Amino acid sequence: MASKWPARIAGGAxxxxNGLFGGGGGMVFLPILSRWGNLKSRQLYATCVAVIFPVCAVSAAMYLWRGGMNWASALPYLxxxxxxxxLGGKLYGRVSAKIxxxxxxxxxxxxGVRYLL
Known part of the structure; x- marks a missing residue:
């Protein structure tokens, strides 16, 4: 059985x-899962979403607990x-992996460009 430590370290990263930047954990997971996950492209995106969902929930809970969340501002985006x-889930199987x-x-x-400006 292969070691699970690389996956645990990647998950920690x-x-x-996600916790530091309020998001972006999926951008870390996607290249890691594409390299080590042995998944097809469609499975890769779905697995990334499934993994990042609880990570985002924990980050959001910490922000809420520490008083760093403004629900009134968040609700329209939510x-x-x-x-x-x-809609993305409905279109999931209809858009090519290359696109x-x-x-x-x-x-x-x-x-990245918007962040730097």
Whole structure:
């Protein structure tokens, strides 16, 4: 049986990124799962979402507990995010994996540029 320590260390790094930056753990998980997960592209994205969901829940609970969350500001984004998540799930099998990779790369590039400016 292969050691589970690399996966645990990667999970810790993703959780740390998510906790420090309020998100981004999925950006850590995706390349790690693509390298070590032996998953097809579609399984890769779905598994990443399944893994990051509890990590985000823990980060959100910590922010809430420490008084760092503003529900009034978060609710409009939550409503749109839920709708977008539902729509993305419906489109999941209809978009080619190659296009998904390009969209994800474009999003990362845009986010990185916006963050630096």
């Amino acid at each position: 993703a959780g740390l990124a 409503a749109g995010g839920l709708l977008g998540g539902w 998904l990779k390009w969209i994800f790369a474009a999003f990362l590039f845009y986010a």
